[in-house]
Amino acid sequence: MEILLFFVGMGIGTLSGFFGIGGGTVLVPVLLLMGFGFKHAVGISIMQMVFSSVYGSYLNIKKGSLQLGEGLFVGFGGFLGGYLSGYITPYVPDRVLQTVFIGFVLFALIRMMTSKAHSDEEESRSLPKALLFVIGVGIGVIAISIGVGGAIILIPLLSGLLHYPVKKAVSAGLFFVVFSSVAGLIGRLMHGQIDLLSGAIVGAGSLAGVYLGVWLKEHVCNKRHKTFIVVMYSIILAIMVYKMFFAK
Structure with missing residues (x-):
């Protein structure tokens, strides 16, 4: 099981670097299929996201595709929101959490399909810093x-509302995960909700995968990158719907 978890982590890390996601959108369904309970899967996922x-x-900053700026305000909001979630999860049934999960994957899929792939030369819109913080908390x-x-x-x-180029949006999204996942890890450690060994194994495997994923991201065009993201969201949605409604 440990070896399998390591290679799962490597695959998730590649997706994290390429798509800018923490990896939970893929890792949670995979862990569910492996037999983990939903809340155990969430705990392992959060630890992997930190890695x-x-x-x-760090790799995106070195490559120049991540500009901190407004991301810090969204990130600090995400830290507070991630910490507060530790007080919410224990009181919410698994089925409700899974339904919310499916809803947000569906939202992301529709948003990505209906927005155009902006070029790196386009000017991005901006929002007040206080509003960015509130968005981060939510x-x-x-x-x-x-x-x-x-x-x-x-x-x-x-990408869809503020006209960020896809690659910059992906880099900003992964940076946001730093704040939310660290806060979530702290909250769950305080409540004893994380399998530390499994999380560390998956997280260690993800480090090698992240390097590969970031490299791949820098070598595809924005339009093709967006297409890959839409395909990924569609697969995740199918897995979760199957797990929730059809799996015995």
Whole structure:
């Protein structure tokens, strides 16, 4: 099981670096199929997200595709929201969390399909810093409660509403995951809700995968990158719907 978890982590890390997600959107369904309970899967996912988001953001800064700026305000909001989620999750039934998970994947899919792929030369819109902080809090509470870093919600907002180029939105999304996942980890450690060994194994495997994923991201065009993201969201949605409604 440990070896399998390591290679699962490597695959998730590649997706994290390429798509800018923490990995929970893929890892949680995979862990469910492996027999883990939903809340155990969420805990392992949060720990893995810390590994992948910190290392991936470091690589993106080195490559110049991540500009901190407004991302710090969204990130600090995400930290607060991720921490608060630790007080919410224990009182919410698994089925409710899974339904919310499916809803946000569906939102992200529709948002990405209906927005155009902006070029790197286009000027991005801006929002007041206080509003960015509030958005971060909301995304952090919801995302960490369902075991994802929040990038799956943030990337469609940045790309579809604020005209961020896809690659920059992906880098900003992964940076947001640093804040939300660290806060979520702290909250769950305080409540004893994380399988530390399994989380560390998956997280260690993700480090190698993140490097590969970031490299791949820098070598595809924005339009093709967006297409890959839409395909990924569609697969995730299918897995979760199958797990929730059809799996015995």
